[in-house]
Amino acid sequence: MLDDLANSVISGDANRAAEAAKNALTGGVDPLNAITNGLNRGMKQVGEDFSKLKVYLPEVMMAAEAMKAALAILEPAALKKDSTSIKKSKVVIATIAGDIHDIGKNIVSLLMRANGFEIYDLGRDVPIDAMISKAMDVNAEIIAASTLLSTSMPYMEDMIALLKERGLRGKFIIMVGGGPVTKEWATSIGADGYGDDGDEAVKVAYELLQRVKPN
């Protein structure tokens, strides 16, 4: 039954995913187990396949839709059993000021959402204070900023400086990425994490949540 869930996500079939979710519940599978070892496993596979270009973005989006359909059934059941077990980490994500390149950001957003994060996607060309305000409003754990432009990279530095100036740096995990951004540069501006692609973004976010506890 767990395989069925995973495969319905991999094949991007929303109807089958909803069906599999119902079957899992009637078959007595623990809903949290169905999410983690069924759906999430399928999504992880899709993320890795996309990273190797075995599948393309439309397939990833369909997998995410299938995931959503099954979660609509499994999540309420899991919540009923144990309300703390599926607390989602909140991520405020945007393409930073001056930049309208958003394909990469959309991919990261899609994969993070599909992997269980609660995503607040503010879009593109977003001023740094708007990102910070939103993160404060929703009490986010992570601020993720994307850019493809060298002329917008300075705004990432500015954002970290502003957080420090306002005494808020310790409240958030900061992740950066996009074309010209490198791991070395991310470290040099004092960001917590960097990812080469959407798949890595998910992994790094999980790891940072373990390691750096935002407060």
Place this chain on the structure above:
Amino acid sequence: MVTRMQSYRMDDMTKRALEGPYMEEADFDLKLIKRTKEIVKEHGIRFDPQVIIPTDDTMVDEVFNAGRQLLLELGFYCQTTKRIIKLEEWEINQVIRSLPTAWTLGEGKDSVVMHMRRVEDPTPPVIHAGPTGTLTTEGDVYVKTLRSYAQEPSIDSVGAGTLATIDGFRIRKGTPQEYRAAKTLAGWARDAITQAGRPGMHINDVAVVSPEAKICALSPEHGLRPTDGMLVAQMIELKTSLAHLSLIEHMLSYGCFVGNLMTPILGGYSGGPEGTAICTVAEHLAGAVCYNASYHYLSLTNVRNLNGTDRLGLWTISIVGQSLARNSNLMSIYDCYCAAGPGEEMLLREAAAGGVTASVSGMNLMGCGSCGGKLQDHLTGVEARMLKEAGVAAAGMNREEANGFLRQWLPLYEGMVDISKSPKGKTFQELYSLSAAKPNKEWEDKYRKVIGEMAALGIEI
């Protein structure tokens, strides 16, 4: 009356952008994903990794028909107003028919005529060379980098790199420094072609981010002249904005060329090579009708590896080029984006494959980009020379012959096109003597070695 027609069309397009059907952008993307997939099926378009330059004319023509159908169904999306600029079949057909088949680029003795090329055309392609928007160091390095292209005898036009700093000041979008950068870049391009003894050479772009700042580059004295051109980007896939239409309005009245820049993402919203091909045809048509573009830059980008020189990429380029060359007078220019960096034989091999494919497929050339455009100063005139020379050598070759060459050539590098593996090479400063902007022996020797390998496979440069 061409001018009347153009301003009439701009008002008409603006009106549609203001009054067309309203749609959220995410819904437009979803519709594009869905319809692209279906239309590919309806028209029976199939990627064949063994035939990089497709030889089935029926399928080539279907790609054109499918692209036109996609554009008619979806329209061109305006991000500013969230409305769709709807197009009609008759107006697309009218524009396609009314286009000229040659343009004179640049001035006087340094000008060049770029022709509408056809499949297997013996007319040599023209190259728009330069750093294609990649990061370059300001000042003398910038001028010398551009000069390294301009003084290659086979190169016809130079374009621009992007700057990280101006006068040592980090450039941010929408700041005074960005406007200064636009003016300065245009001036430096003039200096570079003048130093190379070709002051009338066509300049094909100034790469700053804001459309408003780009306008600062236009100046007959020390900037871009009406005989030069600039790129106007489309927002992928199939989108534009009022800022872009406004830039075009000014460029058309100034008199310079509008180059429709498309960066379709292979593996993105349009899916695999088949979907990306039809979407790219639609983007060419949108550029001709809505942008009044004189020519079209096809900068295909792989969603992961950022280049366009693998099998998937070259097939897509070829089928788009051929379908336009057989069914229209839309001049498509292949913007060659490579995975490897300068100083590497692999970069020359990628450029050679791109030049051969595009030339046989009826296109002109632009480039080269290297390292997926990620690394500063990783660009030189030598790889652009290779792109052009390979294109010239392949002009007039038939598709079967070219495929025979590519089948032996691609295995030499295709295992390394992965962005994390491809060799990044060296910078312009490391590969050239700065005083005269001349390539060093190491880089010239590699060039000679690679053209020797090509000759052994039947392509003589």
